[in-house]
Amino acid sequence: MRRFKVGLLQGVFRSAFKETIPEVARVARPQAQMGPEDFRYNHGLLIALAREAAGKGADLVLGPESYLDGWSARPDVLQAVATTIPGPEVDELCATAGELGVWMCAGLFERKGRDIYNSVVLLSSGGRIEGIYRKTHETAGVLRDMSYTLGDALPVFETPWGTVGILVCHDRWYPEAVRTLRSKGAGVVLNPVATAAFSPYHPYSDIHRCVLRAHAYQNALFWISCNGANHGGHSLVVAPDGRVVAEASGEQEVAVVDLDADACEGYDFVSNLRVGLYAFPQRRARRGSDRYGRER
Numbered sequence: 001m002r003r004f005k006v007g008l009l010q011g012v013f014r015s016a017f018k019e020t021i022p023e024v025a026r027v028a029r030p031q032a033q034m035g036p037e038d039f040r041y042n043h044g045l046l047i048a049l050a051r052e053a054a055g056k057g058a059d060l061v062l063g064p065e066s067y068l069d070g071w072s073a074r075p076d077v078l079q080a081v082a083t084t085i086p087g088p089e090v091d092e093l094c095a096t097a098g099e100l101g102v103w104m105c106a107g108l109f110e111r112k113g114r115d116i117y118n119s120v121v122l123l124s125s126g127g128r129i130e131g132i133y134r135k136t137h138e139t140a141g142v143l144r145d146m147s148y149t150l151g152d153a154l155p156v157f158e159t160p161w162g163t164v165g166i167l168v169c170h171d172r173w174y175p176e177a178v179r180t181l182r183s184k185g186a187g188v189v190l191n192p193v194a195t196a197a198f199s200p201y202h203p204y205s206d207i208h209r210c211v212l213r214a215h216a217y218q219n220a221l222f223w224i225s226c227n228g229a230n231h232g233g234h235s236l237v238v239a240p241d242g243r244v245v246a247e248a249s250g251e252q253e254v255a256v257v258d259l260d261a262d263a264c265e266g267y268d269f270v271s272n273l274r275v276g277l278y279a280f281p282q283r284r285a286r287r288g289s290d291r292y293g294r295e296r
Contacts, residue, residue, distance in 0.1 A: 007053025007061040015070025028230040054100040064228035071194030082111040098127025107192035115149040135168035169193040182219040191225040199232030217242030
């Protein structure tokens with residue numbers, strides 16, 4: 001994997017989500033209602049943050065989950081904000097990616113026929129749609145309140161920096177999803193999210209960080225999560241050796257992180273299981289370590 005810079009677009013997006021953690025709600029300032037003017041504001045904010053990241057040298061920019069409505073988690077907002085791919089918003093994102101010469105990963109609700117998906121679109125620096133991922137996991141409570149269709153595939157995408165996989169928010173809890181992406185060659189997982197679990201004020205904060213660090217370490221990949229500041233921020237990047245190499249604040253910011261796989265050490269995992277999705281490429285052992293990966 002070649003070295004590259006990723007920009008995390010941690011904006012305070014407008015949202016109707018009623019946050020219960022006071023420290024997060026102070027930043028979120030939830031809207032009583034959400035309308036077209038709010039969706040236009042959020043769209044403009046994502047583009048402005050992408051420009052800032054490109055100005056700081058980012059090669060790839062990543063936004064949060066469902067940026068157009070700031071993940072409002074309301075059925076009325078879902079119906080109002082869902083858009084097509086391609087469509088007006090995605091077309092403008094394509095033009096922006098081409099103008100800035102950056103790859104872009106953006107999450108939004110996609111309307112496809114009678115179905116609505118929680119989707120992520122991956123755009124190239126040439127302004128082309130390179131792929132779409134549709135969220136495959138969700139909590140039962142969300143689907144009861146805000147019914148949308150789950151995806152049924154875990155694709156990977158080729159970029160100038162190697163193979164990339166995408167998981168959306170709740171997808172991050174499932175080790176088999178990460179494992180599948182790694183088995184397909186992904187060296188990076190992009191993870192747009194909208195959840196206060198990243199915030200140190202959330203009761204799951206510690207175990208949540210442990211899970212993401214374990215995903216990166218066990219699968220020898222970069223894990224990159226971007227959370228909206230309106231949901232607590234604290235976007236983070238975990239290296240293949242399990243270290244958190246970058247973490248944003250709880251406020252609006254653009255964090256640009258330089259990633260270099262060769263600078264990360266890790267265990268030399270070798271498996272004899274060569275069946276179906278679990279056929280892993282073997283990694284070269286690091287110097288100065290025994291066969292268990294421990295330093296001599």
